[in-house]
Amino acid sequence: MHKLVVANYKMNGNVDFFRSVNVLNKLKVRDTKIVLCPPFLYLPFIKIKNKAISLGVQNLSETINHKSTGEISPIMVKEFKVKYAIIGHSERRAIGETDEMIANKVVNALNHDITPIICVGENNANEGLNVVKSQVKVVLKAIDKNKIDKSREIIFAYEPVWSIGTGKLPTVKDIDKAIKLIKTTAKTLNLKVLYGGSVSGDNYSELMPSMADGFLLGGVSLKLDEFKKIVLGVDK
Ligand code: PEP
Numbered sequence: 001m002h003k004l005v006v007a008n009y010k011m012n013g014n015v016d017f018f019r020s021v022n023v024l025n026k027l028k029v030r031d032t033k034i035v036l037c038p039p040f041l042y043l044p045f046i047k048i049k050n051k052a053i054s055l056g057v058q059n060l061s062e063t064i065n066h067k068s069t070g071e072i073s074p075i076m077v078k079e080f081k082v083k084y085a086i087i088g089h090s091e092r093r094a095i096g097e098t099d100e101m102i103a104n105k106v107v108n109a110l111n112h113d114i115t116p117i118i119c120v121g122e123n124n125a126n127e128g129l130n131v132v133k134s135q136v137k138v139v140l141k142a143i144d145k146n147k148i149d150k151s152r153e154i155i156f157a158y159e160p161v162w163s164i165g166t167g168k169l170p171t172v173k174d175i176d177k178a179i180k181l182i183k184t185t186a187k188t189l190n191l192k193v194l195y196g197g198s199v200s201g202d203n204y205s206e207l208m209p210s211m212a213d214g215f216l217l218g219g220v221s222l223k224l225d226e227f228k229k230i231v232l233g234v235d236k
Contacts, residue, residue, distance in 0.1 A: 001213065002033055003031065004213055004214035005035070005217065006086070013042060015045055018042040031235065034231055035084045036056065043080040059085070060073070060109055061074075078114070087117065090164060106142060115154070117156075121158055125168075151190050158193060165198065204233055
């Protein structure tokens with residue numbers, strides 16, 4: 001099964017940076033897919049010329065109702081060949097995005113043929129994984145209620161919030177525990193589970209033995225050489 005490396009550029013970069021990202025088209029990979037998620041505005045500056053690379057976004061609207069000032073719908077991003085959407089990132093949960101909103105966004109994405117990359121994770125290292133289980137269950141319930149085809153690929157990213165941007169890493173054992181929980185809770189779905197949080201060119205190989213199907217990368221996505229190193233390492 002192919003691995004996945006997702007770049008979450010967050011609210012970083014400018015036109016020049018996203019033009020420079022096109023160098024990634026030269027990457028030669030065997031069995032790894034790469035998803036680049038710039039801020040919406042910069043989507044047109046990434047010109048995909050490599051079958052392994054796809055475009056993603058960092059958020060989507062809950063509905064396709066036109067009375068949604070400031071929102072961007074899945075129909076709109078599809079015009080820019082977007083295939084994936086990160087949904088429920090902890091930085092969005094922190095500004096008030098609720099589980100219910102996240103579930104609506106997941107359903108809206110799937111209904112428009114966009115593969116969701118749903119971020120779940122506990123806030124503190126000693127909090128336990130109950131919150132992860134309930135975050136997954138809310139999504140599962142919405143998928144059931146909306147009769148979404150279960151064979152559709154759905155991606156979860158296990159991102160312990162305490163690890164994002166902090167340089168702190170969970171152990172491989174802890175990552176596997178969370179991934180097993182996600183996979184058993186959502187066993188009816190066609191799932192991939194990524195790991196995200198402080199992955200770098202120096203530490204990614206420590207995490208490779210985990211059960212993760214790849215990585216969701218934040219800060220390191222801005223360093224193109226280090227990003228390439230991780231992609232090629234994952235592809236080995
Ligand atoms: C993220 O924001 O999804 C993330 C994984 O960030 P970082 O890699 O910078 O910890």
